[in-house]
Amino acid sequence: GKKYKRITISKLIQEYISLTGFENPSKALYTSVKELVDNSLDACEEARVLPEIFIRILEVDPDKRIFNILVWDNGSGVPAFNVPFAFGSMLYGSKYTTKQTRGVFGIGIKNVILYGQMTAHYPTTVISSSDGRNIYYFELLMEVSENKPHIISCKRYVANFAWRGTLVSVFIKGNYRNARHRILEYLKNTAIANPHAHIVFIDPHGVVYEFKRGISEVPEPPKETVYHPHGVDLEQLKEIILHSRSKDMISFLMDNFQRIGRKRAIEILRKAGIPESLNPKKLTISQRKALLDAFRHVRFERPQSGHLSPIGDHILYEGIRKELLPEFIAVSARKPSSYRGHAFIVECALAYGGEIKPKDSFKIIRYANKVPLLHSLSEDVSKKVVDEIKWSRYGVPMQAPIVIVTHVCSDKLPYRTLCKEYIADIPEIHQEIKLALLECARKLKLYLSKKKRRASFLKR
Amino acid sequence: GKKYKRITISKLIQEYISLTGFENPSKALYTSVKELVDNSLDACEEARVLPEIFIRILEVDPDKRIFNILVWDNGSGVPAFNVPFAFGSMLYGSKYTTKQTRGVFGIGIKNVILYGQMTAHYPTTVISSSDGRNIYYFELLMEVSENKPHIISCKRYVANFAWRGTLVSVFIKGNYRNARHRILEYLKNTAIANPHAHIVFIDPHGVVYEFKRGISEVPEPPKETVYHPHGVDLEQLKEIILHSRSKDMISFLMDNFQRIGRKRAIEILRKAGIPESLNPKKLTISQRKALLDAFRHVRFERPQSGHLSPIGDHILYEGIRKELLPEFIAVSARKPSSYRGHAFIVECALAYGGEIKPKDSFKIIRYANKVPLLHSLSEDVSKKVVDEIKWSRYGVPMQAPIVIVTHVCSDKLPYRTLCKEYIADIPEIHQEIKLALLECARKLKLYLSKKKRRASFLKR
Numbered sequence A, B: 001g002k003k004y005k006r007i008t009i010s011k012l013i014q015e016y017i018s019l020t021g022f023e024n025p026s027k028a029l030y031t032s033v034k035e036l037v038d039n040s041l042d043a044c045e046e047a048r049v050l051p052e053i054f055i056r057i058l059e060v061d062p063d064k065r066i067f068n069i070l071v072w073d074n075g076s077g078v079p080a081f082n083v084p085f086a087f088g089s090m091l092y093g094s095k096y097t098t099k100q101t102r103g104v105f106g107i108g109i110k111n112v113i114l115y116g117q118m119t120a121h122y123p124t125t126v127i128s129s130s131d132g133r134n135i136y137y138f139e140l141l142m143e144v145s146e147n148k149p150h151i152i153s154c155k156r157y158v159a160n161f162a163w164r165g166t167l168v169s170v171f172i173k174g175n176y177r178n179a180r181h182r183i184l185e186y187l188k189n190t191a192i193a194n195p196h197a198h199i200v201f202i203d204p205h206g207v208v209y210e211f212k213r214g215i216s217e218v219p220e221p222p223k224e225t226v227y228h229p230h231g232v233d234l235e236q237l238k239e240i241i242l243h244s245r246s247k248d249m250i251s252f253l254m255d256n257f258q259r260i261g262r263k264r265a266i267e268i269l270r271k272a273g274i275p276e277s278l279n280p281k282k283l284t285i286s287q288r289k290a291l292l293d294a295f296r297h298v299r300f301e302r303p304q305s306g307h308l309s310p311i312g313d314h315i316l317y318e319g320i321r322k323e324l325l326p327e328f329i330a331v332s333a334r335k336p337s338s339y340r341g342h343a344f345i346v347e348c349a350l351a352y353g354g355e356i357k358p359k360d361s362f363k364i365i366r367y368a369n370k371v372p373l374l375h376s377l378s379e380d381v382s383k384k385v386v387d388e389i390k391w392s393r394y395g396v397p398m399q400a401p402i403v404i405v406t407h408v409c410s411d412k413l414p415y416r417t418l419c420k421e422y423i424a425d426i427p428e429i430h431q432e433i434k435l436a437l438l439e440c441a442r443k444l445k446l447y448l449s450k451k452k453r454r455a456s457f458l459k460r
């Protein structure tokens, strides 16, 4: 007969490790570095500090190709009470908020630890201080079939110096020779988008790669926001009602949603046929449907975007200039737009000529929430846009020395995979990237025609 | 401070519905039909019956674009005890086995129900009989934040006729106008790969599409198999040990793994330095590592493949012929191969000329475990292979009227997304598809040159 059973998310991911980006040892090494560094950058952003991130990869067993990856940061740290689940239980984390963060799923570091246990089975070490005084040392394993942490040891030290931050050490089967290029590209692109970060990477051969700090101010961090009425479905509304402390519908609407003032709240409730004094916890299913209907029929300003944290056109310009040394750069930072009630900002750039190599012709450097995307290019919305644009009309022929840079940031991005490798081809996002790139293309066209005229002028 | 919390998989998927293929109402309607029909075909395969599948889509609310999707099959049915969790709790199902099945994750139908609750919030109806006598009627909702079913009603009827099977009725927000083409393509391609199935589809306009049975024998169904030694990692070994009833290592190896006879079991244990009489439940971590090491250093025959269920070259040929009416078809069914200890079979075909339209030039029809793949083409391994082949060398120019068909089946396919939209570009699979397509291309080249000679002969 059929065997019905329940499994945990960690068990499923272990069976289908291709879901999380660990399909071979080379990609596994890259993905591990990415997940660790993304977490460190989120933590430093949370702590509002200039990031100091140290990464070391060591080959501990050449026969079995086991590597140790150690990442240390000066971020917010993880409170001792939360360490076991944060590092040992999938679908546990601190980023389930309506805020722009690099991590969002609550599984990233656990994916690394799981792969490590499948291929190497050394415990994971976490050393962290979240109060700058007590330092906790944990040795952990994941109990995969139960999705629970297993604490091997836990010690507390009192520091006589103020240190806050986190150190994570994992062992995985990897392939540095094939992963090296991608790891360096990820770190380099991360440095471009986060120039206030100081990153040091020591590789298995002892080579030191240092990405010095380019600016010394911490950028304005992302903030949490409330839902826009157009970003709410019936299940989310149920959740908002559950956590709301409002005693009547007017304050419920004004406190829990963007762009709703008193006047608009009254209008919405009238449209929905809901009494103003009703306690939101008493809303029936049909009243909730009526409320969402009213949301759909009332005009709202587009979602607020002050809570987002784009790269910034000066920073993007400077980062590209230092890295690619082109003869020309055009940057376009679009006004905020929105998709399903969530605000997003697109920033794009074109770099042309100079030191750009022929083999990098039409290379696309992508970012999502300031994180470099290095895989699954062909399904990504940026690639779809680049392929649609008639570049020749802008004086850019095939094989021109042009590099395209795209960044999309939002408090909710439409990721298609559990390793966030690419962004879905959503019409609103597609349109914004296209307008940004066309804007850059027009600037490039102007530059190229001026250059041509100057050249023909000089000829005479 | 930071808010650490745990969430359920259903809550995560509700927040990131782009993970499961429901990013817009049109794709949602398509994906819903796919998930329901895939489940029906799996159920009919389980019951070893000639599938009778009835699909009806009705528009129940034109303003809000709410559709009802009803799918009825004569498959194995779902035991009453299992219905609530099978239809109301993610990561619950009967397909967590080492067997080739269309469904594998235990979330498919729940993704449909979740999207329905987000956009329409009508209960789901399930009517099922698994013993041909008692018919159970359920009305269910999903409790999304807890990943639990909520049973609204449950009734039992005794049938005075023998009926076994399942009927599922869901309500979702959809867009039939934009989904129609894809739904029909999915059903048509499903009929090609499953010609023993009788499928009737009634659409919202009352149009009836019938896919008559092409053959009257039930194909050899897929079977469950045990792990090949090369398909086992440390976590899987832990699980195998946990469920094993063997009292010594020799029987443990022979009973739980493919390709291990008594002689080989002795050799493996000697290499690993493990006593033959040891109870497997007493294996230490280092002994388990030594066992996997020994597995890696012993030569094994490649995994058995008799448990797989390919389409069959005659069936593929006939299905393509009826559907595309080409002037020439080449089919290549490769011998079984393996990837990470799991056997897989590749079948490919090329159709040329005849009724193939110019706009379908180089169209790729893909299947995975007999299920048509209609999205994310550009990241799929088949597309990567097709783009690598120098078709002109085989007499096939750009814009030639050629359609390419690929099928990969296995008891474990490397899916990259939770909606199984494409197969990862794994070297072993890539290679097999390439060899199969080149084989077909050579046959096509032969045909085209013969055709050319005949034409020039006739000219004189």
Ligand SMILES: Nc1ncnc2c1ncn2[C@@H]1O[C@H](COP(=O)(O)OP(=O)(O)OP(=O)(O)O)[C@@H](O)[C@H]1O
Binding pocket: A035, A039, A040, A043, A073, A075, A076, A077, A078, A086, A087, A092, A093, A094, A095, A102, A103, A104, A105, A106, A107, A108, A109, A110, A165, A166
């Ligand atoms: N270096 C770190 N500093 C501070 N907190 C960390 C660090 N690494 C992990 N954490 C904490 O552990 C939690 C789990 O991390 P994990 O990477 O699994 O998930 P996530 O980052 O929330 O989301 P994602 O799965 O998208 O990466 C985080 O939410 C964060 O609270």
Ligand SMILES: Nc1ncnc2c1ncn2[C@@H]1O[C@H](COP(=O)(O)OP(=O)(O)OP(=O)(O)O)[C@@H](O)[C@H]1O
Binding pocket: B035, B039, B040, B043, B073, B075, B076, B077, B078, B086, B087, B092, B093, B094, B095, B102, B103, B104, B105, B106, B107, B108, B109, B110, B165, B166
């Ligand atoms: N029409 C049906 N007939 C018989 N059993 C069914 C039917 N539909 C669903 N089931 C049962 O419900 C379970 C859950 O279905 P669901 O689609 O969620 O997961 P799955 O098919 O196992 O995997 P996947 O997520 O890949 O689709 C199945 O494993 C199966 O046992």
Ligand SMILES: [Mg+2]
Binding pocket: A035, A038, A039, A103, A104, A107, A108, A109
């Ligand atoms: Mg993370």
Ligand SMILES: [Mg+2]
Binding pocket: B035, B038, B039, B103, B104, B107, B108, B109
């Ligand atoms: Mg299913």
